[in-house]
Amino acid sequence: MATDFEIYFCPKCGKKYRVKSGLGKIKCSGCKDVFLKKKSLTFLHTADLHLGRSLCDMELIDDQRYILRQIVNIVKEKGIDGVIIGGDVYDRAVPGEAAVKLLSDFLAELAKLKVKVFMISGNHDSEERLDYGSSLFESNRIFISAKYNGTLEKHTMKDGDGELNVYLLPFIKASQVKRFYPEENINSYDDAVRVVLSKAGIDKSKRNILVAHQFVTGRRTRPVMSGSEGIAARSVGTVEMVGADAFEAFDYVALGHIHSAQSVDRYEIRYAGSPLKYSLSEVNSSKSVTLLTMGRKGAITIETIPLKPLRDLRHIKGEIAVLLRKENITDPNDYIYVTLTDEEIRQDAIGIFRQSYPYTVRLDYDNSHTREPENSIIDTGAGDKTFEELVKEFYAAMYGNEITDDEMKVMEEVAREAGVINEAG
Numbered sequence: 001m002a003t004d005f006e007i008y009f010c011p012k013c014g015k016k017y018r019v020k021s022g023l024g025k026i027k028c029s030g031c032k033d034v035f036l037k038k039k040s041l042t043f044l045h046t047a048d049l050h051l052g053r054s055l056c057d058m059e060l061i062d063d064q065r066y067i068l069r070q071i072v073n074i075v076k077e078k079g080i081d082g083v084i085i086g087g088d089v090y091d092r093a094v095p096g097e098a099a100v101k102l103l104s105d106f107l108a109e110l111a112k113l114k115v116k117v118f119m120i121s122g123n124h125d126s127e128e129r130l131d132y133g134s135s136l137f138e139s140n141r142i143f144i145s146a147k148y149n150g151t152l153e154k155h156t157m158k159d160g161d162g163e164l165n166v167y168l169l170p171f172i173k174a175s176q177v178k179r180f181y182p183e184e185n186i187n188s189y190d191d192a193v194r195v196v197l198s199k200a201g202i203d204k205s206k207r208n209i210l211v212a213h214q215f216v217t218g219r220r221t222r223p224v225m226s227g228s229e230g231i232a233a234r235s236v237g238t239v240e241m242v243g244a245d246a247f248e249a250f251d252y253v254a255l256g257h258i259h260s261a262q263s264v265d266r267y268e269i270r271y272a273g274s275p276l277k278y279s280l281s282e283v284n285s286s287k288s289v290t291l292l293t294m295g296r297k298g299a300i301t302i303e304t305i306p307l308k309p310l311r312d313l314r315h316i317k318g319e320i321a322v323l324l325r326k327e328n329i330t331d332p333n334d335y336i337y338v339t340l341t342d343e344e345i346r347q348d349a350i351g352i353f354r355q356s357y358p359y360t361v362r363l364d365y366d367n368s369h370t371r372e373p374e375n376s377i378i379d380t381g382a383g384d385k386t387f388e389e390l391v392k393e394f395y396a397a398m399y400g401n402e403i404t405d406d407e408m409k410v411m412e413e414v415a416r417e418a419g420v421i422n423e424a425g
């Protein structure tokens with residue numbers, strides 16, 4: 001895809017122009033006597049949108065709509081040329097209606113801004129679903145690579161510093177690549193990625209960006225996980241890891257998969273992180289998008305722009321009477337994870353909490369029972385308590401809340417099978 005224009009912008013009003021190469025000095029059509037300047041290509045990198053996700057039974061669709069709008073505004077304000085979405089667009093292979101609509105609205109907004117969109121699939125996405133309608137999207141400069149088809153997809157852009165290639169590598173497993181290159185020795189994801197890149201004919205004298213969704217490790221370090229990546233990432237084995245040195249040909253590697261923003265091995269190999277906190281383990285993290293300004297080869301500027309969520313996720317801890325004092329209640333519409341230090345387990349504590357914090361997502365206890373569960377149980381002794389009473393107490397001490405009727409039924413079944421209680425028991 002060759003282009004014979006360059007991007008200029010008006011330093012006064014910010015308007016962008018696509019100008020045929022070699023036209024010389026040009027003035028802004030809106031601002032009198034202001035000459036246009038050549039513009040470096042800029043990109044916004046995000047990943048792991050996980051549209052349709054919920055947090056402890058609370059649907060996050062409004063939060064996701066809010067954060068995508070914020071991203072669109074950044075694209076607008078910063079005059080971004082390309083938006084990179086590094087996979088895990090949806091939270092599940094079969095996304096719900098609201099999630100599908102949210103993505104199409106987001107892409108439509110970006111199309112209106114006439115920016116290019118580069119999107120790949122992640123391990124949570126269905127290749128077919130994400131691929132659907134992709135040829136239609138291309139007429140709106142939206143490029144989706146959802147399934148590896150034997151060649152690495154490449155798109156070329158151009159600015160005052162020459163050509164820039166954006167390569168799209170959807171999430172791949174070793175077996176998928178082996179199908180296309182049976183003669184190659186592919187036993188791991190690392191082998192697979194290296195084979196794919198070696199076949200792509202990458203010109204190292206040009207500026208190159210790769211978009212990928214893999215578990216990338218440094219020479220000495222592993223990326224730090226946020227805890228919301230899902231079971232596949234948490235239980236990753238060495239077969240699934242890709243060494244960062246595989247990406248030597250790229251000026252920037254826009255990664256998805258790990259939900260905490262971070263670079264791996266060198267600054268330009270980067271996970272943008274998810275735009276929202278997707279698990280309780282992320283209460284103390286901060287979310288951002290990554291911005292790239294591509295100067296000439298070797299001169300790339302990377303910065304992060306913090307994202308501000310509709311509702312933050314916070315962890316608060318203390319005695320219920322103190323936490324719910326009027327003067328101690330702040331930002332009541334945040335998602336709240338509360339740990340009570342009261343010794344006594346309160347009936348429906350979460351219900352009480354939700355009167356002040358309607359978005360309380362979880363409540364547990366940290367008291368002498370939870371700290372020393374063994375002692376408390378031994379000390380209490382079985383006495384003449386019924387099986388049900390014992391299980392109830394144990395559950396409350398371990399988890400800090402009441403056992404449900406369904407869970408109690410399961411416990412009774414297990415106990416019956418194990419011969420701990422009899423039928424009457």
Ligand SMILES: [Mn+2]
Binds near residue numbers: 048088122124257259
């Ligand atoms: Mn993810």
